[in-house]
Amino acid sequence: MVVSCEEVWREVSNYLDAEVEPGLRAAIEAHVRGCKRCTAVVDGTRNVVRLYGDERMLEVPLGFSRRLHQRLESDMAGSRRSFFGWMVAVAATVLVAGGFEVARSSVFGRPGLRSEHARASDHIPPDMMVVVADNGKTFHVAGCPFIHGKNKLRTISAHEAEQHGYAPCVRCMKKYLDTSARSLADEGDGSEFADSENPGLR
Amino acid sequence: MPVQASPLENPAQQLEEQRRIQRIRDGEHEVFYQLIRPYERRVYAAAFAILRHEADAEDCAQEAVLKAFKHIRQFRAEARFSTWLIQIAVNEARMRRRKERAELVEPIEKDYDRDQEGAYTPREFADWREIPSEALERKEVREKLGEALGSLGQIYREVFVLRDMEQLSIEETSKALGISTAAVKTRLLRARLMLRDLLAPGLSGPWSIQLSFAKGTKSW
Numbered sequence: 001m002v003v004s005c006e007e008v009w010r011e012v013s014n015y016l017d018a019e020v021e022p023g024l025r026a027a028i029e030a031h032v033r034g035c036k037r038c039t040a041v042v043d044g045t046r047n048v049v050r051l052y053g054d055e056r057m058l059e060v061p062l063g064f065s066r067r068l069h070q071r072l073e074s075d076m077a078g079s080r081r082s083f084f085g086w087m088v089a090v091a092a093t094v095l096v097a098g099g100f101e102v103a104r105s106s107v108f109g110r111p112g113l114r115s116e117h118a119r120a121s122d123h124i125p126p127d128m129m130v131v132v133a134d135n136g137k138t139f140h141v142a143g144c145p146f147i148h149g150k151n152k153l154r155t156i157s158a159h160e161a162e163q164h165g166y167a168p169c170v171r172c173m174k175k176y177l178d179t180s181a182r183s184l185a186d187e188g189d190g191s192e193f194a195d196s197e198n199p200g201l202r
Numbered sequence: 203m204p205v206q207a208s209p210l211e212n213p214a215q216q217l218e219e220q221r222r223i224q225r226i227r228d229g230e231h232e233v234f235y236q237l238i239r240p241y242e243r244r245v246y247a248a249a250f251a252i253l254r255h256e257a258d259a260e261d262c263a264q265e266a267v268l269k270a271f272k273h274i275r276q277f278r279a280e281a282r283f284s285t286w287l288i289q290i291a292v293n294e295a296r297m298r299r300r301k302e303r304a305e306l307v308e309p310i311e312k313d314y315d316r317d318q319e320g321a322y323t324p325r326e327f328a329d330w331r332e333i334p335s336e337a338l339e340r341k342e343v344r345e346k347l348g349e350a351l352g353s354l355g356q357i358y359r360e361v362f363v364l365r366d367m368e369q370l371s372i373e374e375t376s377k378a379l380g381i382s383t384a385a386v387k388t389r390l391l392r393a394r395l396m397l398r399d400l401l402a403p404g405l406s407g408p409w410s411i412q413l414s415f416a417k418g419t420k421s422w
Contacts, residue, residue, distance in 0.1 A: 044398040064246060072235065144256075
């Protein structure tokens with residue numbers, strides 16, 4: 001097999017990478033032995049491959065690895081922080097909501113009201129004796145016509161009733177309720193006070 | 203010439219690498235440091251081949267490694283982790299380069315960033331001097347070689363860097379760059395011949411005064 005200069009130039013890269021068939025390899029070597037120009041091409045190209053293949057030709061910046069690991073570490077920590085932060089946010093929300101509930105019920109010395117529509121009053125004498133039903137939501141003055149579940153009535157103090165979440169009956173306790181509550185009741189908008197025990201307020 | 207062996211030629215090491223990847227997926231994130239250590243240089247080299255700027259290449263390499271960490275679950279075992287990692291670096295660098303070019307008022311379209319048609323004819327020089335590897339101890343020699351490499355079009359430079367400087371196989375280079383093996387070979391041939399042509403005049407001309415190491419004049 002005989003090859004031309006052009007064929008040598010076309011195959012010089014594959015030749016240097018030992019990626020040519022043995023027949024072609026022998027033909028290239030035979031040609032190069034008798035051709036100065038192709039010798040220079042092959043030797044020059046080999047020189048390029050050898051020089052650039054040296055590790056010194058591409059120097060990684062000093063501290064590259066350390067900075068890379070620092071950034072990785074920071075990113076991983078960031079991911080953990082964001083997860084942790086999310087958990088803290090959830091916990092904080094729960095605490096705030098819980099705190100709000102506690103505040104609503106305990107700061108004023110009362111637990112949550114049994115009826116979500118009921119409103120407590122601050123003006124009822126705490127030692128005043130009132131009547132409640134176990135399954136009821138409001139407390140009443142004895143004899144109030146709006147008492148339900150009369151077979152399960154018990155008498156306790158107003159303070160104790162409020163502690164158990166009972167709200168004052170807007171009828172029999174009317175004079176103790178605050179102005180705004182009273183005005184709403186007087187207007188017939190008993191929504192804030194309405195419950196199953198006081199159907200007439202609806 | 204210090205030849206760099208591919209970091210994981212050993213099947214046992216490849217198996218260990220697969221185990222590490224699984225451990226990372228299972229939550230042992232710290233193992234990722236061990237996984238990438240053999241490839242840090244290659245990731246940087248891939249980015250540098252495209253961006254030609256140290257700080258940009260470093261930032262790009264960091265970004266590529268972070269992306270690899272975040273998307274480690276997407277890695278498929280049939281591929282080599284190193285190739286996948288370099289692919290990410292190449293894509294990141296190419297994206298940055300496109301962005302840089304888009305920001306230019308008048309984008310510079312270099313003809314040599316496209317594959318050149320036809321055969322390449324090497325230049326004929328009266329004489330040349332082989333550059334011995336010892337010359338690389340000298341910074342100015344490395345800089346001259348770096349300048350020559352930098353003058354190549356991107357498509358030639360990225361193939362040349364991965365194949366000849368980072369010793370990836372033709373197949374790996376092809377996968378990392380997303381081009382055919384035939385394209386890798388064509389670009390590699392042209393890159394090598396262009397570098398040879400770029401370096402030879404310097405060695406026989408202005409460089410020869412500076413390069414006292416030069417020995418043995420050869421016909422060109």
